[in-house]
Amino acid sequence: QKEVEQNSGPLSVPEGAIASLNCTYSDRGSQSFFWYRQYSGKSPELIMSIYSNGDKEDGRFTAQLNKASQYVSLLIRDSQPSDSATYLCAVNRDYKLSFGAGTTVTVRA
Amino acid sequence: DTGVSQDPRHKITKRGQNVTFRCDPISEHNRLYWYRQTLGQGPEFLTYFQNEAQLEKSRLLSDRFSAERPKGSFSTLEIQRTEQGDSAMYLCASSLSIGGPETQYFGPGTRLLVL
Numbered sequence: 001q002k003e004v005e006q007n008s009g010p011l012s013v014p015e016g017a018i019a020s021l022n023c024t025y026s027d028r029g030s031q032s033f034f035w036y037r038q039y040s041g042k043s044p045e046l047i048m049s050i051y052s053n054g055d056k057e058d059g060r061f062t063a064q065l066n067k068a069s070q071y072v073s074l075l076i077r078d079s080q081p082s083d084s085a086t087y088l089c090a091v092n093r094d095y096k097l098s099f100g101a102g103t104t105v106t107v108r109a
Numbered sequence: 110d111t112g113v114s115q116d117p118r119h120k121i122t123k124r125g126q127n128v129t130f131r132c133d134p135i136s137e138h139n140r141l142y143w144y145r146q147t148l149g150q151g152p153e154f155l156t157y158f159q160n161e162a163q164l165e166k167s168r169l170l171s172d173r174f175s176a177e178r179p180k181g182s183f184s185t186l187e188i189q190r191t192e193q194g195d196s197a198m199y200l201c202a203s204s205l206s207i208g209g210p211e212t213q214y215f216g217p218g219t220r221l222l223v224l
Contacts, residue, residue: 043218088152099152
């Protein structure tokens, strides 16, 4: 079992729609959780961090964490073509990040 | 720009050659990390430093790899006797550890191609 698993893509959504991304993790000792966005050929860019159960909203992005279910999600509202990228879920225990393989999102105009 | 910087951005080398990459973290950050990313995968942890001390090395980091952070500022990652399987993006990240959750910020990466 991989430490961090993400729903397989690619995910194609129309402009203005909601994109929903899911992530599960295996280590119950994980302490903090992140979503990074990665454009093709570029490095990961932090878009959201979440540390406690519940929802966290930042602009058009909402992260949800459920530690009992070992589940993290990211909603992108009002999707824009500039949101087309690979989204990486990352889980932190102590110091190092463990990443999922990423979900590629394409927003079609 | 006060973000993490890496040099070079691209490196093409022949199998068997040695290569060295440099990372300059965000100035006040005391932790520095190296990750490797291959196509279609998420980054994989290689090693990390707290100040100048290297505190952990992944099993992915064979004896051909060595990393240093001599004065607790910039870091270098050297790969000796490169192999084609070393072709990847090498990412450096830094964070500030003051207790509590930390956020790692990534540099632009060094893309290595071993021919």
